[in-house]
Amino acid sequence: MTDPLTTELLDLALEVARRAGDLLRDGRPADLGVAATKTSPIDVVTEMDIAAEKLITDFLGRHRPHDGLLGEEGADSKGSSGIRWVIDPIDGTVNYLYGLPSWAVSIAAEKDGETVVGVVTAPMRGETYHAVLGQGAHTNGEPVRCRPAPALEQSLIATGFGYVRERRVGQARVLHELLPQVRDIRRGGSAAIDLCDVACGRLDAYYERGINPWDYAAGALIAREAGALTGGRPGVPASGELTIAAPPGLFEPLQRLLDDLGAWHD
Numbered sequence: 001m002t003d004p005l006t007t008e009l010l011d012l013a014l015e016v017a018r019r020a021g022d023l024l025r026d027g028r029p030a031d032l033g034v035a036a037t038k039t040s041p042i043d044v045v046t047e048m049d050i051a052a053e054k055l056i057t058d059f060l061g062r063h064r065p066h067d068g069l070l071g072e073e074g075a076d077s078k079g080s081s082g083i084r085w086v087i088d089p090i091d092g093t094v095n096y097l098y099g100l101p102s103w104a105v106s107i108a109a110e111k112d113g114e115t116v117v118g119v120v121t122a123p124m125r126g127e128t129y130h131a132v133l134g135q136g137a138h139t140n141g142e143p144v145r146c147r148p149a150p151a152l153e154q155s156l157i158a159t160g161f162g163y164v165r166e167r168r169v170g171q172a173r174v175l176h177e178l179l180p181q182v183r184d185i186r187r188g189g190s191a192a193i194d195l196c197d198v199a200c201g202r203l204d205a206y207y208e209r210g211i212n213p214w215d216y217a218a219g220a221l222i223a224r225e226a227g228a229l230t231g232g233r234p235g236v237p238a239s240g241e242l243t244i245a246a247p248p249g250l251f252e253p254l255q256r257l258l259d260d261l262g263a264w265h266d
């Protein structure tokens with residue numbers, strides 16, 4: 001799908017992700033404040049999350065005033081152009097707060113509800129991942145593909161945990177069953193980076209319950225364009241209920257297992 005609109009959306013997403021990433025990397029205060037909490041006392045919103053979302057929404061508003069916006073820190077407008085931007089100014093906020101490097105700016109553009117462009121920039125890795133629907137996935141401009149599917153027992157699988165205690169109880173129960181059946185588990189702290197790592201072949205698979213569109217919209221397109229399948233329960237698209245990404249051949253047994261283990265409910 002190379003058309004002038006998609007090219008414009010990709011260029012804008014790459015440019016504003018770079019600007020937000022620079023702001024976050026260069027402007028991280030030594031005594032980073034916690035501006036508010038959201039779902040629980042450990043779900044923090046940093047001052048920098050809010051500043052980065054403002055930078056992104058101001059930029060997009062200047063260039064494409066009729067587009068809709070959905071941002072983790074509150075941006076929510078419908079727009080009239082059929083395009084909506086889905087923005088996570090910092091995915092991996094807790095890593096950012098602690099000075100760990102795994103955090104990213106995630107920006108997706110949807111056209112009539114379908115993600116057509118995804119950009120994830122991870123400044124501390126010096127890497128930017130992007131995909132356009134139907135045009136493959138790229139890291140720093142170079143094409144990437146996900147790894148061929150290993151057997152489930154040999155799979156390196158990333159996951160994440162929600163911020164609310166009741167959800168974590170369910171997630172721990174699933175992990176207790178899954179861990180002995182796979183090569184190993186990773187908890188990196190950024191769903192967007194986990195999805196891009198599946199795209200680059202650095203992970204075999206990723207799953208999580210409870211993530212939001214801004215966490216996965218860009219990364220899921222990048223994973224799919226790199227050859228992965230994404231979804232939720234069998235027959236259901238990826239959503240907050242459950243998101244899974246893995247190459248064909250691993251996706252199906254992992255999806256069945258996660259469904260049987262009840263990874264889709266608390």
Ligand code: IPD
Binds near residue numbers: 163189190211
């Ligand atoms: C979080 C990260 C984390 C995942 C959480 C998300 P945030 O996003 O993606 O890896 O496990 O479920 O909420 O809050 O850092 O934008």
